[in-house]
Amino acid sequence: MIYLDYASTTPIDPIIIKHLSSYFSNFANTSSLHQSGQKAKKILEKNRKNIAKFIKADPSEIIFTSSATESNNTVLKGIAFANKNKGNHIIISSIEHDCILNSADWLKTQGFKITKIPVDKFGRVNPSDVKKSITKKTILVSIMHANNEIGTIEPIEEIGKICCKLNIYFHTDASQTFGKIPINVKKMNIDLLTASSHKVYGPKGIALLYIKKGTNITPLLHGGGHENTLRSSTVNLPLVSAFAKTATIRHSELVSESQRLFKLRHHLIKNILKKIPNSHLNGHLKFSLPNIASFRFDNVEGESILLKLDQLGIAVSTGSACSSNNLKPSHVLLACGLKPSQTHGSIRISFGRWTTKKEINYLIKVLPKIIKDLRRLSPF
Amino acid sequence: MYSKKVLDHFQNPRNRGQIKNPDGIGKVGNIVCGDVMYLYIKIAKNKKNQPIIKDIKFQTLGCAAAIANSSIITELAKNKTVNQALKINKSTIVKSLGGLPPIKIHCSLLAIDAFAQAVYDYLSKSNQKIPEKLIKIHQRIEKEQSLNL
Numbered sequence: 001m002i003y004l005d006y007a008s009t010t011p012i013d014p015i016i017i018k019h020l021s022s023y024f025s026n027f028a029n030t031s032s033l034h035q036s037g038q039k040a041k042k043i044l045e046k047n048r049k050n051i052a053k054f055i056k057a058d059p060s061e062i063i064f065t066s067s068a069t070e071s072n073n074t075v076l077k078g079i080a081f082a083n084k085n086k087g088n089h090i091i092i093s094s095i096e097h098d099c100i101l102n103s104a105d106w107l108k109t110q111g112f113k114i115t116k117i118p119v120d121k122f123g124r125v126n127p128s129d130v131k132k133s134i135t136k137k138t139i140l141v142s143i144m145h146a147n148n149e150i151g152t153i154e155p156i157e158e159i160g161k162i163c164c165k166l167n168i169y170f171h172t173d174a175s176q177t178f179g180k181i182p183i184n185v186k187k188m189n190i191d192l193l194t195a196s197s198h199k200v201y202g203p204k205g206i207a208l209l210y211i212k213k214g215t216n217i218t219p220l221l222h223g224g225g226h227e228n229t230l231r232s233s234t235v236n237l238p239l240v241s242a243f244a245k246t247a248t249i250r251h252s253e254l255v256s257e258s259q260r261l262f263k264l265r266h267h268l269i270k271n272i273l274k275k276i277p278n279s280h281l282n283g284h285l286k287f288s289l290p291n292i293a294s295f296r297f298d299n300v301e302g303e304s305i306l307l308k309l310d311q312l313g314i315a316v317s318t319g320s321a322c323s324s325n326n327l328k329p330s331h332v333l334l335a336c337g338l339k340p341s342q343t344h345g346s347i348r349i350s351f352g353r354w355t356t357k358k359e360i361n362y363l364i365k366v367l368p369k370i371i372k373d374l375r376r377l378s379p380f
Numbered sequence: 381m382y383s384k385k386v387l388d389h390f391q392n393p394r395n396r397g398q399i400k401n402p403d404g405i406g407k408v409g410n411i412v413c414g415d416v417m418y419l420y421i422k423i424a425k426n427k428k429n430q431p432i433i434k435d436i437k438f439q440t441l442g443c444a445a446a447i448a449n450s451s452i453i454t455e456l457a458k459n460k461t462v463n464q465a466l467k468i469n470k471s472t473i474v475k476s477l478g479g480l481p482p483i484k485i486h487c488s489l490l491a492i493d494a495f496a497q498a499v500y501d502y503l504s505k506s507n508q509k510i511p512e513k514l515i516k517i518h519q520r521i522e523k524e525q526s527l528n529l
């Protein structure tokens with residue numbers, strides 16, 4: 001199989017798989033006072049320290065959670081409820097992941113006001129739109145670092161600056177960027193940040209949330225007071241170890257790997273746009289993750305493209321309404337100003353650590369014929 | 381997610397394309413997800429002098445289910461009398477395809493609508509009496525299509 005759906009989830013790094021059984025042999029509860037408990041606690045803190053440095057945070061500012069969805073829910077609900085005496089207004093972008101959008105929608109039912117910032121046709125938020133939307137009641141701004149469907153990178157450093165000046169919490173969902181492009185929470189003025197293990201060749205079920213010291217936030221899970229009382233649950237040390245390990249490997253090769261992927265992306269885009277008539281790139285050519293390229297093809301439907309590729313052993317994803325479980329087009333593509341009919345024929349190619357140029361070339365070879373065949377079926 | 385039969389019709393669609401000078405055309409769009417289906421029919425008479433679907437072809441812009449549904453309805457309708465062919469319904473189609481995911485059932489309704497429109501077009505162009513039931517179906521489709529635009 002040629003796997004080109006890395007933005008949805010990634011294969012686990014074989015090095016991690018090799019270490020997994022040793023990680024799982026440390027079974028003790030990190031809260032126990034006996035020797036094995038204390039040993040586990042030590043490993044946990046070492047991993048925390050390790051992972052914190054990749055985003056230039058203090059180890060005490062990192063908590064481990066079960067998923068990016070949990071981290072994002074914790075941020076929206078936890079900041080909202082802890083700061084509701086200060087205000088009830090939250091700003092997000094219109095292209096956030098569902099776990100932000102749906103948390104925000106739920107907060108509306110609890111009396112909070114939500115502003116969704118629009119994006120331009122490349123999927124970029126304009127920082128001045130954020131600035132204009134801020135009111136005396138604003139308590140949180142949450143804008144993703146890069147979009148998962150089209151790869152566009154948001155100007156979070158500028159947005160961070162604005163929020164910092166006005167003393168408003170700034171959160172960024174870095175699920176797609178952590179381990180792929182550099183992050184510096186200090187320089188970028190980030191108060192809260194979400195990152196996930198399974199997007200960077202680690203196991204599922206483990207993620208992190210960076211919470212800047214002094215941030216006023218309420219936990220989602222109450223219990224034994226783990227993770228600095230911010231996330232009760234017995235710590236899943238084996239998965240934390242795996243997450244820290246994969247983060248370490250990613251950061252050791254971050255520059256070389258992102259350069260390699262950027263070249264692949266460029267090669268892919270250039271050839272697809274050249275070889276397939278009436279094809280378009282969604283997202284931005286330059287302000288983009290190195291590993292996501294989203295295309296759309298006029299007068300073809302995305303699920304059909306996906307299935308034809310699947311028959312040839314190539315795995316991709318699509319933003320077509322036909323393939324979503326509510327039969328609605330992708331909210332990201334609509335936010336970029338596309339008409340529903342334009343979003344219809346979109347597919348996302350996302351690649352990573354084990355993608356070769358040969359695989360990309362195979363895609364470039366077979367895709368034009370697939371599009372041509374499907375267009376021959378179409379009345380237009 | 382899809383049955384073997386659906387995938388087969390998707391990969392190897394039967395009767396695709398256009399008919400030159402068709403006796404009837406049915407053009408429908410899908411309100412739900414924006415797909416488009418055109419059905420063309422050519423009519424002949426059988427020995428009993430009943431009109432039959434001599435030839436039928438389709439053009440579809442849509443998901444795999446929409447393509448498979450178009451393909452199967454052409455297969456089911458071909459060489460049947462017009463009256464028999466009008467009896468093809470959702471369950472005939474779904475059964476012939478070895479099942480459809482629930483969320484894709486509307487794609488089979490689209491194919492049935494396209495066929496009904498093609499027959500309506502044929503009957504009205506040839507100044508024949510149109511059954512009451514077909515008129516009703518036609519009116520419903522026209523109403524839905526106008527909402528679509």
Ligand code: FES
Nearest residue numbers: 322413415443487
């Ligand atoms: S035509 Fe869109 S779901 Fe089948």
